[in-house]
Every structure is written in C-alpha cells, then in structure tokens.
Amino acid sequence: MRGTNESADGRSNKRSISGHPIRELYTPEDLDGFDPTQELGVPGEFPFTRGVYRSMYRGRLWTMRQFAGFGTSEDTNKRFKYLLKQGQTGLSVAFDYPTLFGYDSDNPLAQGEVGRCGVAIDSLADMEALFEGIPLDKVTTSMTTNAPAAMIWCMYLVAAEKQGVRWQDLSGTIQNDVLKEYIAQKTYIYPPRPAMRIFTDIVSFATEQVPRWNTVSISGYHIREAGSTAVQELAFTLRDGIEYVEHCIRAGLKVDDFAPRFSFFFDIHNDFFEEIAKLRAARRIWARVMQDRFHAQNPNSLLCRIHSQTAGVSLTAQQPYNNAVRVALQALAAVLGGTQSLHTNSLDETLGLPTLESATLALRTQQIIARESGVPNTMDPLGGSYFVEKLTNELENTCLEYFDRIDAMGGMIEAIEIGFPQREIQQASYEQAKAIERNEQIIIGINECAAEESAPVNGLVIDEQASARQCANLRALRDNRNHSLVRKNLADLKKAAAGSDNILPFILNCVRSYATLGEMCDTLRSIFGEYHEPDFS
Amino acid sequence: MEEKKIRVLVAKPGLDGHDRGAKVIARALRDAGMEVIYTGLRQTPEQIVIAALQEDVDAVGLSILSGAHMHLFPRIMNLLQENKMNDVLVFAGGIIPDRDVSKLKEIGISEIFPPGSSLQGIVNFVQSHVR
Numbered sequence: 326m327r328g329t330n331e332s333a334d335g336r337s338n339k340r341s342i343s344g345h346p347i348r349e350l351y352t353p354e355d356l357d358g359f360d361p362t363q364e365l366g367v368p369g370e371f372p373f374t375r376g377v378y379r380s381m382y383r384g385r386l387w388t389m390r391q392f393a394g395f396g397t398s399e400d401t402n403k404r405f406k407y408l409l410k411q412g413q414t415g416l417s418v419a420f421d422y423p424t425l426f427g428y429d430s431d432n433p434l435a436q437g438e439v440g441r442c443g444v445a446i447d448s449l450a451d452m453e454a455l456f457e458g459i460p461l462d463k464v465t466t467s468m469t470t471n472a473p474a475a476m477i478w479c480m481y482l483v484a485a486e487k488q489g490v491r492w493q494d495l496s497g498t499i500q501n502d503v504l505k506e507y508i509a510q511k512t513y514i515y516p517p518r519p520a521m522r523i524f525t526d527i528v529s530f531a532t533e534q535v536p537r538w539n540t541v542s543i544s545g546y547h548i549r550e551a552g553s554t555a556v557q558e559l560a561f562t563l564r565d566g567i568e569y570v571e572h573c574i575r576a577g578l579k580v581d582d583f584a585p586r587f588s589f590f591f592d593i594h595n596d597f598f599e600e601i602a603k604l605r606a607a608r609r610i611w612a613r614v615m616q617d618r619f620h621a622q623n624p625n626s627l628l629c630r631i632h633s634q635t636a637g638v639s640l641t642a643q644q645p646y647n648n649a650v651r652v653a654l655q656a657l658a659a660v661l662g663g664t665q666s667l668h669t670n671s672l673d674e675t676l677g678l679p680t681l682e683s684a685t686l687a688l689r690t691q692q693i694i695a696r697e698s699g700v701p702n703t704m705d706p707l708g709g710s711y712f713v714e715k716l717t718n719e720l721e722n723t724c725l726e727y728f729d730r731i732d733a734m735g736g737m738i739e740a741i742e743i744g745f746p747q748r749e750i751q752q753a754s755y756e757q758a759k760a761i762e763r764n765e766q767i768i769i770g771i772n773e774c775a776a777e778e779s780a781p782v783n784g785l786v787i788d789e790q791a792s793a794r795q796c797a798n799l800r801a802l803r804d805n806r807n808h809s810l811v812r813k814n815l816a817d818l819k820k821a822a823a824g825s826d827n828i829l830p831f832i833l834n835c836v837r838s839y840a841t842l843g844e845m846c847d848t849l850r851s852i853f854g855e856y857h858e859p860d861f862s
Numbered sequence: 863m864e865e866k867k868i869r870v871l872v873a874k875p876g877l878d879g880h881d882r883g884a885k886v887i888a889r890a891l892r893d894a895g896m897e898v899i900y901t902g903l904r905q906t907p908e909q910i911v912i913a914a915l916q917e918d919v920d921a922v923g924l925s926i927l928s929g930a931h932m933h934l935f936p937r938i939m940n941l942l943q944e945n946k947m948n949d950v951l952v953f954a955g956g957i958i959p960d961r962d963v964s965k966l967k968e969i970g971i972s973e974i975f976p977p978g979s980s981l982q983g984i985v986n987f988v989q990s991h992v993r
Binding site: 425426435436441506510550551552641642674676677751754755762768770771772781784858860 | 876877878879880881882885886888889890900902903904906928929930932933934957958959960961976977978980981982
C-alpha cells in the first residue's frame with residue numbers, strides 16, 4: 326500500500342522527515358538571483374558553505390571518533406585501546422549517569438546506574454586509570470560532560486600533567502553545552518544563570534592555559550533526538566552558540582580569543598539531502614553571525630567545525646540488522662555534508678550498549694566510506710545542485726526566523742525559562758510519532774515490511790560487579806586522602822563560587838587532593854542551587 | 863452515564879533524561895481519552911509509588927533508558943505490593959534488552975514496549991488490560 330498523500334502520477338508533494346515540502350524536480354528557477362560567489366565561495370573561504378578547510382578530506386580525513394564507556398575505568402581503558410588499535414583516530418568518553426549528575430558512585434541515587442550508560446568517574450584516580458597507557462599528547466579526547474564539565478575537565482588536565490604532558494600540547498573537546506541540557510538532554514545540575522558563569526570561567530581559563538582545547542561542542546544532537554525537526558535543531562543550536570558568545574563577551578573576553586575554539590555537534594538523521602543541506606547551512610549561518618553580529622576579525626572565529634553522530638533515534642529494536650544500513654547512509658550524508666569528525670552508531674543500540682563486534686562494524690562503516698567509496702576525493706560534491714542549494718537556502722531562512730523570535734524573547738536563556746524550545750520540540754516529536762502511526766512516514770520493519778520475528782542480537786552485558794568494585798575503590802580513596810587538605814580546598818572552592826573569581830584554579834586544587842566529583846558538585850550546589858524543570862506541557 | 867476514565871501514571875524512574883518517549887505516550891493516552899499524570903524526570907521508586915497511590919491510578923507506565931531497570935523495576939513492583947496495589951496494570955518501555963524481558967514479566971510487568979512500538983498498540987493494550 327502506498328501512502329495516501331501520493332497521487333497516481335507521483336507528482337504531489339512529498340515531505341522531508343521534518344515535514345519540509347519536497348518537490349519532484351528542482352530547476353535553475355529555484356536559484357533565481359542566487360550568487361554562488363556570495364552564497365558558496367570555495368572551501369576554506371567565507372561563507373564556508375562548502376567546507377571549513379581549503380583542502381577538506383584530501384588534506385586530512387574526518388576524525389573517526391566512536392563514543393565509548395562502560396563499567397569502571399579499567400573496563401573502558403581496554404575498549405579505548407582496542408578501538409585505537411582498530412584504526413580509530415580519536416577518543417570519545419561516555420560517562421555514566423551518576424557522573425553526568427555529579428553524584429559519587431555510592432550515592433543512593435546512583436544505585437543501579439553505576440557504569441551502565443558509560444564509565445563511572447569519581448575522582449582523579451579514576452581519570453588516571455581511564456587513560457593509563459594512552460599518551461594524552463598523541464590522541465585527542467572528546468568528553469561528553471556538561472553540568473560537571475569543569476570538574477571532569479580539571480581531572481583530565483591533572484591526569485595529563487601526571488603523564489608529563491604540557492597543557493598547551495593537549496587537544497580535545499568538552500561538550501560543556503549546558504543550554505541544550507535544559508532544552509533537550511536534561512542532565513542539568515545548576516540553574517541556567519550560574520551554569521553560564523561556570524561556562525565563561527571554563528572558556529576564560531582555557532583561552533589562557535589550554536589554547537588548543539575546544540571549550541564547547543554546541544550540540545544539536547540531543548535536541549534532534551528529543552524530537553525536533555532539522556531546522557529546529559539548526560536554529561536552537563546556533564542560537565545557543567550566539568548566547569555563549571554574548572556571555573563570554575559580557576564576561577570581558579575578546580571574541581577572537583575564544584570563538585575559534587567553539588565547535589558544533591549535529592545529528593545525522595534519515596533524510597539524506599536535508600541533513601547534507603543542514604550542515605552546509607550551519608556553516609554559512611555561523612560565519613555570517615560571527616562576522617555581522619559579533620564583528621569577528623580572526624578567520625578561525627567564523628568556522629563552524631562540526632562533529633556528527635548518526636541518529637540513535639532512527640534505529641529500531643525490530644529487525645535490528647536494518648540499522649547497519651541506516652547508519653551507513655547517515656554516515657555518508659555526514660561526509661557529503663563536510664563533517665570534521667563522526668561517530669557511527671552500532672546496530673544493537675536500541676537494546677543496550679554495543680558489543681565489541683557491533684562497535685567494530687560501526688567503525689568499519691566509516692572506514693569503507695573513507696577508503697573505498699571515492700566520496701572524500703572531491704570537496705562538497707553536491708554544491709551547485711539546484712535541490713541541495715535550494716534546501717540549504719530554505720533551512721537558512723527558517724533558521725533566521727527562529728533567531729528573530731528568540732531575540733524578541735530576550736535571548737535563549739529567557740526562551741528556555743518560558744519553555745519555548747522545549748514546547749516546540751514536544752510538539753514536533755508528537756507530530757512525527759503520529760506521522761509514523763498514520764504510515765505517512767515509513768520505517769522499514771515498523772510500518773512497512775514488518776515481520777513477526779527478527780534475528781536476535783546479543784547486546785553487551787555489563788559486569789554486575791563493576792558497581793561494587795567502583796564503590797569499594799571509592800571508599801578506599803576516601804580513607805587514604807589528606808582529609809584536612811581536601812576540606813580546605815573544598816572550602817576555598819565554595820568561597821570562590823560565592824564570589825567572582827574564576828573557579829577553575831580552585832577546582833584544580835580539589836582534584837589534585839583527590840576530592841571526589843560528588844564533593845565538588847555538592848559544594849557548588851550549596852552556592853548555586855539545583856535546577857528543577859517546570860512543567861511545560 | 864459516562865464511563866469512568868482510565869487513570870494512568872506515566873513515570874520516569876532512573877537518572878536518564880530521555881523523556882521523548884514518555885511524553886509522546888502520555889499525550890497519546892490523553893488523546894485516547896485517559897487521564898494521564900506525568901511524574902517528570904528522575905523519580906525514585908518510592909516517589910513513583912506514592913504518586914500512584916495518591917492519584918489512585920489504574921495503570922502505571924514506566925519509561926527508562928538508563929539501563930537501571932533490573933535494579934529499579936523490582937523495587938517499584940515490591941512497593942506496589944506492599945501498598946496493596948496488585949491490581950494496578952504496570953507496563954514499561956525504553957532500552958531494555960531481550961534477555962531482561964522475561965524476568966520483568968515474571969515480577970508482574972505486563973508488557974515491555976521497545977523503541978518503535980505503535981502508539982495505538984500501547985493505547986489498545988492499556989484499554990484492554992486495565993481491570
């Protein structure tokens with residue numbers, strides 16, 4: 326059965342996954358008045374539509390960066406070493422929920438969660454074990470940490486120091502995008518305004534002391550996964566970026582000192598051309614924002630450098646092997662869109678954390694695109710396509726309309742406080758669910774070609790003892806520290822948080838004395854309070 | 863006389879913030895004419911059972927994507943029993959491996975709906991299984 330929205334001659338409108346109308350043919354008329362010099366340029370030049378670098382993948386392939394973490398530091402260290410041996414070129418740490426919320430592993434709220442969705446990190450000792458035998462001046466590490474990013478990053482900095490690596494030689498990324506936590510991912514700790522103060526403290530510290538570090542990965546991924554459309558993902562992410570720039574400038578930083586270290590993170594969903602156009606539009610919009618709105622002079626301030634991840638939400642538990650094909654198409658879209666790094670999901674992620682075999686297949690998918698397909702040989706190969714350019718223009722225009730609406734609310738924090746992006750996403754996700762329900766949007770294995778039985782997948786089994794080992798190690802650590810030093814360092818941190826000093830040096834002192842993540846986060850909770858989401862439904 | 867509306871508590875145990883599924887289900891059940899109470903994020907088993915008691919619900923839908931279900935679901939089921947709420951229909955959804963499904967059914971969870979489950983299927987299930 327064909328969808329009812331299609332007439333016999335197939336001429337009626339189709340829609341993208343985001344509900345954007347898609348015509349059967351695009352012609353030169355769609356680009357009437359379009360000036361390629363203005364709108365496209367060449368890769369590595371304003372407005373960067375075609376790519377942020379002059380040589381793109383001929384110069385260097387994208388970084389293959391698979392997100393990994395489970396159990397204790399030792400468990401994850403083994404997986405990291407395996408992935409590096411398989412040809413992965415960067416590390417990406419997944420933390421468990423207690424770590425994302427700044428709870429120690431023996432906190433009652435952490436029960437059942439330790440090491441489940443990522444690795445458990447309680448103190449510097451765990452961070453040292455996580456990177457044992459991995460030279461931190463040779464790899465770049467991305468860490469998905471937001472509300473407690475300052476604490477986790479300081480642990481990484483001290484772990485590097487202990488390996489004898491200088492901070493100026495370190496490179497990597499902390500996600501550190503707190504705004505999208507309130508909008509979508511919901512792993513917030515502090516209310517938005519103090520969270521922005523921690524953010525600017527991190528950026529200011531990094532600018533001076535860890536100049537090659539990417540201080541934020543402004544993330545659309547979670548916004549999209551929570552159910553937004555492609556253009557909402559684009560608009561809320563870039564508007565979050567504007568908010569961060571404004572706050573850093575207000576904190577006294579110069580735009581060209583910090584903006585080159587901002588990076589972005591987008592979701593790559595099923596709609597192939599819409600996703601390619603989204604990445605192209607993102608680069609053009611950001612370059613213009615940085616030039617026109619913030620008068621950036623440094624060309625590197627204009628670059629929207631992108632990490633991409635294939636869409637977890639597009640995967641199905643039914644007929645899970647179909648997911649490998651979805652991931653391959655999404656990965657291809659990310660590469661055609663000019664991503665700087667890429668995570669490909671594993672086919673079994675709707676059922677749990679990936680097994681070693683499925684994680685390896687996901688990495689191989691990238692390697693096949695990179696080495697066999699020929700796709701990376703030519704930059705922005707879809708540039709100039711009537712369809713892709715038209716779609717890029719339309720996404721840009723709708724995104725700018727969202728900017729106007731959010732500007733009129735007073736900015737992104739104000740928009741979040743009244744629940745604007747949250748409601749937009751809820752509405753979009755419900756409409757998408759209904760479109761699938763009505764068979765207007767087809768998911769193979771769900772509402773077409775559904776089968777009663779599908780081949781089972783195994784799924785990773787997390788060692789039940791990991792949590793007990795983690796808690797035992799934590800108790801031993803607490804017994805063997807210089808207690809008065811820990812107390813003093815935490816008291817100093819509290820004073821700094823209550824005042825206006827940059828809190829990073831105080832966190833570093835706490836970390837060096839093996840204060841736990843929970844102790845540091847609680848200290849800041851006592852000053853900043855905790856965020857509780859209002860009911861926006 | 864109008865039939866009494868089915869009352870459902872949609873609850874998010876565990877620390878994960880993935881509330882898309884829970885909110886979509888809550889709305890689908892509401893659109894199907896049920897009274898739906900959504901707990902919000904990060905509820906402990908105790909908080910969920912207290913809410914179920916206070917709201918006098920016919921059914922509880924649990925949504926979890928953090929992997930802690932084998933720890934939290936048995937606690938919720940025990941607390942429901944302790945509070946003599948054996949007749950409340952409990953169903954669940956989220957990232958739940960196949961190997962855990964039979965164990966969860968043994969402790970009294972009527973059905974597990976994985977990602978990709980049909981909304982109408984869940985609505986029908988609740989309507990036909992509430993006692």
